[in-house]
Amino acid sequence: MAPTYSLNDLILYFLKLGTWGFGGPVALVGYMHRDLVEDKKWFSEEDYKEGLALSQLAPGPLAAQLSIYLGYVHYRLLGATLVGVAFVLPSFFMVLGIGYAYVLYGGLPWMQAIFYGVGAAVIGIIAMGSYKLTTKSLGKDKLLWAIFIVLAVTTFVTEEEILWVILLGGLAVWFAKSPPKWLSSGVNGIVPTIFLQLQPLATESKLWEIAWFFTKAGAFVFGSGLAIVPFLYGGVVKEYAWLNEQQFLDAVAVAMITPGPVVITVGFIGYLVAGVPGACVAALATFLPCYLFTVIPAPYFKKYGKHPAIKAFVDGVTAAAIGAIAGAVLVLGKRTLVDVPTMLIALCTVAILFKFKKLQEPYVILVAAAIGILLKLVLF
Structure with missing residues (x-):
């Protein structure tokens, strides 16, 4: 079926989403x-379910991969490439500007x-987004709801998205709705383990x-962009000592207060380590693996997605992915809603978005930022 939109339309949409799409991957x-x-x-x-399932199965930042996949659906490699760049560039330039001010x-x-x-406010926004995604995708299917609940609970308890549990969700629906003729045949996730055996090039250059x-961060971290934060901490603070604890926390805060993919914090970190070249290398190295693992x-x-067995597997993985997203909302809420004012801001955000469905999220973010500054001045 021919698309009802042009490639320019899609690029413009993702430029806008990358410019004022707050709230992180969820x-x-x-x-x-x-x-x-x-x-x-x-x-x-x-199309959306297939993209979400593939993005959840492959390593790399969830939102960026889904944008790349949607670009691929009707416009193949050119669409995937241009859409991915359009989605990432606005927030990349923002973190460069913040990085410059931070150093200055x-x-x-x-x-x-x-x-x-x-x-x-972001917790309220993503809670509403997760609610809409859940009710729309799961319907009244009890098996999908059971998978959703299991993933939400495991993600909340472990505070990480577990790939093999997500795969089990797909297998459960596949076996229940379209049992394979040969039960001995299995489905294996593709993990780029060969890179684990490689060593970095022997060079004094910090850019290398x-x-x-x-590259390892982009290739080996599964789930949402938030999942990359512990990996970055282990390398940036502990292994290489490029940043101290406070600088790293500030980098995560930059990711949360800027629109676009959360993983763009790698640009801020790269800037602090090696200036503009460091920012460019860090961003390219992080997003290139996720681009390849999507296209x-x-x-x-696309070719086999309509096969009953594949469709059942994708439905299961989608339910598991949405459950993991819901669990991530709870984890973020536990860390962010630390007192009565933050809880009230989150609840008010949910109520306002539920009441005024056409209200644009950037307006909510601006008001919340102003309230945050006022509360800090009054309370501290």
């Missing part, structure tokens, strides 16, 4: 569903005040170290 995948499937109807529910003024104390309000480390299997997802 919110971003929800925005894509609301805007591109429900409102504009540029993509079918099946020796830290950004105002960032914590802004994040105090914005972080709470940055390239190697962030290489994409044709097979």
Whole structure:
């Protein structure tokens, strides 16, 4: 079926989403569903589900991979490439600007005040996005709901998205709805283990170290962009000692108060380590693996996605992925909603978005930022 939109339309949409799409991966995948499937109807529910399932199965940041896949659906490699770049560039330039100010003024104390309000509002935004995604995708299917609950609980308890549990969700629906003729045949996730045996190139250049480390970050971290944070901490603070604890926390805060994919914090970290070249190398090294792990299997997802067994597997993985997203909302809420004011901001955000369905999230973010600054001035 011919697309009802042009490639320029899609690029412009993702430029806008990358410019004011706040809330991290959970919110971003929800925005894509609301805007591109429900409102504009540029993509079918099946296209979206296939993209979400593939993005969850492959390593790398969830929202960026889903954008790349949607670009691929009708416009193949050119669409995937241009859409991916359009989605990432706005927030990359923003973190470059913040990085410059951070180095120039020796830290950004105002960032914590802004994040105090914005972080709470973001929890409300992603909670609403997760609610809409859940009710739309799962319907009344009891098996899908059971998988959703299991993944939500395991993600909340372990505070990480476990790939093999997500795969089990797909297998459970596959075996229940379209049992394979040969039960001995299995489904294996593709993990680029060969890279684990390689060593970084012997060189004194810090850019090579940055390239190697962030390539591993993009290639081996599964789940949402938030899942990359513990990996980055282990390398950036502990292994290489490029940043201290406070600088790393500030880097995570930058990711949360800027729109676009959360993983763009790698650009901020790269800038602090080696200036603009470091930022460019870190961003490219992180996003290139996720781009390849999306476009290489994409044709097979498109070709075989309608097969009953594949469709059942994708439905199960989708339910598991949405459960993991819901669990991530709870984890983030536990860390962000630390007192009565932040809880009230989150609850008010949910109530306002539920009441005014057409309200744009950036307005909520701006108000929350102002409230955060005022509360910090009054309370502290």
